[in-house]
Amino acid sequence: MKGLQIVVLGSIVPDPLQTLEPVSGPTGPALKNELMLPAVLDPWAGHALYEAANLAKKVEGKVYLVALGPKAKLQQVMMNVAQKVPFEIVVLDGPASGFADAAETAAALAGGVEKIPGLDKSKLLVFGGWQSASRGTGAVLQMVGELLGITDQFQGVDEIAMAEDGSFTVLERIEGGSYQKSSCQGAPALLGWATGNLPEPPNNPQVGMQNMRLIMPALAKATPAPLKGEGLKYAGVELPSQRRETRVVKNAPVEDIARELADWIRA
Amino acid sequence: MKVLFLAHTEEDGSLGKAAAEALGAAKGLGGELVIGLFGAEVQKAADSVAGCGAVKFYGVAGPEFATARYGSDAAAAEAIAKAAGAEIIVAPSTSRMSRVAAGVAQRLGAKIDTRLTGLEAVGGKITATRWFYRQRMVGKIERDARPWLVTTDTGCFAPCEAAGSASVEMLTVAPATRSQVVEIIAPAADAQTIRPDAKLLLVAGAGWGKSQADGQKHVDEAARLILGLLSATQASLGSSKSLVDQSGEGAALPFLTHMHQVGQTGSTPRHPKGLATCCHGEEPHVVGWRFVGERRAINLDANCGWAQGKADVLYVADAFAVMSKLVDLLK
Numbered sequence: 401m402k403g404l405q406i407v408v409l410g411s412i413v414p415d416p417l418q419t420l421e422p423v424s425g426p427t428g429p430a431l432k433n434e435l436m437l438p439a440v441l442d443p444w445a446g447h448a449l450y451e452a453a454n455l456a457k458k459v460e461g462k463v464y465l466v467a468l469g470p471k472a473k474l475q476q477v478m479m480n481v482a483q484k485v486p487f488e489i490v491v492l493d494g495p496a497s498g499f500a501d502a503a504e505t506a507a508a509l510a511g512g513v514e515k516i517p518g519l520d521k522s523k524l525l526v527f528g529g530w531q532s533a534s535r536g537t538g539a540v541l542q543m544v545g546e547l548l549g550i551t552d553q554f555q556g557v558d559e560i561a562m563a564e565d566g567s568f569t570v571l572e573r574i575e576g577g578s579y580q581k582s583s584c585q586g587a588p589a590l591l592g593w594a595t596g597n598l599p600e601p602p603n604n605p606q607v608g609m610q611n612m613r614l615i616m617p618a619l620a621k622a623t624p625a626p627l628k629g630e631g632l633k634y635a636g637v638e639l640p641s642q643r644r645e646t647r648v649v650k651n652a653p654v655e656d657i658a659r660e661l662a663d664w665i666r667a
Numbered sequence: 668m669k670v671l672f673l674a675h676t677e678e679d680g681s682l683g684k685a686a687a688e689a690l691g692a693a694k695g696l697g698g699e700l701v702i703g704l705f706g707a708e709v710q711k712a713a714d715s716v717a718g719c720g721a722v723k724f725y726g727v728a729g730p731e732f733a734t735a736r737y738g739s740d741a742a743a744a745e746a747i748a749k750a751a752g753a754e755i756i757v758a759p760s761t762s763r764m765s766r767v768a769a770g771v772a773q774r775l776g777a778k779i780d781t782r783l784t785g786l787e788a789v790g791g792k793i794t795a796t797r798w799f800y801r802q803r804m805v806g807k808i809e810r811d812a813r814p815w816l817v818t819t820d821t822g823c824f825a826p827c828e829a830a831g832s833a834s835v836e837m838l839t840v841a842p843a844t845r846s847q848v849v850e851i852i853a854p855a856a857d858a859q860t861i862r863p864d865a866k867l868l869l870v871a872g873a874g875w876g877k878s879q880a881d882g883q884k885h886v887d888e889a890a891r892l893i894l895g896l897l898s899a900t901q902a903s904l905g906s907s908k909s910l911v912d913q914s915g916e917g918a919a920l921p922f923l924t925h926m927h928q929v930g931q932t933g934s935t936p937r938h939p940k941g942l943a944t945c946c947h948g949e950e951p952h953v954v955g956w957r958f959v960g961e962r963r964a965i966n967l968d969a970n971c972g973w974a975q976g977k978a979d980v981l982y983v984a985d986a987f988a989v990m991s992k993l994v995d996l997l998k
């Protein structure tokens with residue numbers, strides 16, 4: 401199947417190495433210094449993007465990234481992401497917060513997908529991370545799929561194998577380290593990716609330059625997408641008391657450590 | 668308030684553990700309880716909870732609902748929810764239910780919150796508890812909108828079991844789908860290393876694949892010790908991103924995949940005890956330990972992450988030596 405349109409939904413999250421602290425903002429909970437925190441492309445959405453680019457290469461398809469997030473931060477992150485694989489971007493200028501409502505986020509994203517010029521649903525594959533690293537509901541993609549009328553959906557995907565005629569099989573993660581293998585007749589379909597099989601592509605400055613020529617104007621004409629959070633109330637958000645009193649055992653004979661651990665495991 | 672408990676049945680027609688717990692959560696809300704089940708068969712599962720106080724049972728059954736497939740599962744769940752007309756819908760967050768829950772909410776015009784670790788009704792107000800930013804912070808949510816569909820995490824609610832005989836109203840559903848489940852690819856019984864119900868989680872970190880004091884790597888020895896402990900204890904195996912990334916490239920332990928990864932971009936397993944070996948205990952890894960009870964670690968570095976309040980006990984020692992003795996003791 402040639403000419404697939406692979407639309408990846410993905411946004412930014414705080415760098416996982418950062419310490420996060422909740423504060424209450426004017427519209428509900430937020431992260432302390434949210435706009436100052438270094439951000440990265442949401443990791444599972446990142447895998448979805450690399451898998452999309454890989455598939456697009458094989459089927460002469462095209463990759464779009466539809467991102468809902470604060471425009472200035474998206475721009476920073478795109479400077480790096482743009483160097484990875486070729487794509488066009490649709491920017492929705494709004495919150496990327498984990499406290500935003502999943503349904504409102506989905507509605508904004510579905511609107512963004514519909515705006516892609518020349519969108520042909522018979523050739524559409526919607527990709528994204530199966531859960532975000534912010535809200536982590538695993539809900540947004542399914543709702544976008546429903547809004548776009550896509551009822552062949554897969555979640556926790558680690559592999560897609562596409563045949564000449566556009567039909568494909570997918571492997572989805574299920575319980576206990578097993579996979580469920582399904583076949584689908586072809587687009588339109590939606591895939592929420594887990595880690596996939598591809599390493600992060602190395603930076604390619606040439607791809608970066610090409611991408612940025614389209615990304616900068618797309619950022620400039622970003623569609624405002626404020627989310628209202630209607631009917632959603634937070635009674636509180638807090639950090640768990642997670643510090644333990646660690647007993648550090650040094651210079652103990654190996655036999656003693658092994659015996660102590662064996663007793664603990666058996667207890 | 669009408670509460671619908673919504674779940675799929677298992678391959679053998681029974682109600683799974685996660686579903687029984689979600690039913691416990693639904694019942695805990697104290698409204699008028701309705702039960703909706705879908706799968707190849709539903710009668711056995713309905714009978715297993717017939718005495719739970721539900722006023723009505725709905726079912727969708729047949730061979731086209733035997734497997735976990737979006738098109739058929741969403742259609743079945745939608746039909747049940749529409750027939751029940753409940754304000755609150757509670758479902759388990761199994762992989763099968765999680766694949767369709769939000770799509771079903773969208774069809775119903777419902778709001779959705781997933782993977783709740785707490786759900787309670789006090790004075791007519793329902794409060795849901797869930798975690799944000801990959802288990803880094805916990806929040807309590809209230810919503811005005813109804814219907815409100817929630818999924819509950821396992822290990823957080825007491826299961827409801829109340830056998831009897833239930834009379835189930837069967838609904839007819841014609842799913843539209845262009846997909847088929849082909850097969851389940853499960854690791855062979857003796858190669859099964861991810862065991863969600865195990866008492867112990869053993870985490871193997873990248874240190875197992877690094878050069879040791881003698882300047883050499885001992886990957887075969889590492890594999891033997893790790894598999895030895897797993898077989899002696901029936902523990903579940905987890906790993907760090909660094910090690911599974913290496914394994915994916917064929918450099919390290921052959922039995923590790925990305926599904927073993929615990930942490931920010933991995934899993935968040937629930938086990939009463941966890942033992943980390945040759946793993947540094949960095950924050951993106953340790954957020955995956957949020958729901959692991961007692962934690963111990965073996966690491967050569969007395970200043971590793973585990974020492975900073977992330978474990979109950981850190982043994983500063985060579986994991987190769989300790990594990991070798993430990994496997995002998997537990998055999």
Ligand SMILES: Cc1cc2nc3c(=O)[nH]c(=O)nc-3n(C[C@H](O)[C@H](O)[C@H](O)COP(=O)(O)OP(=O)(O)OC[C@H]3O[C@@H](n4cnc5c(N)ncnc54)[C@H](O)[C@@H]3O)c2cc1C
Pocket residue numbers: 416417440443871872873874875877879906907908909910928929930931932933934944945946947948949950951952965966967968971984985986987
């Ligand atoms: C976006 C992003 C997402 C991430 N997501 C995850 C995630 O989901 N999960 C995850 O695990 N990480 C994740 N990380 C990576 C994380 O930050 C760490 O790099 C990773 O956890 C390190 O793995 P490690 O502790 O096994 O390896 P290392 O940091 O290399 O530590 C190896 C340890 O082994 C010890 N050691 C070596 N030999 C011995 C011996 N003989 N006996 C005892 N100890 C020994 C060393 O002292 C050292 O502490 C993520 C990072 C980023 C940027």
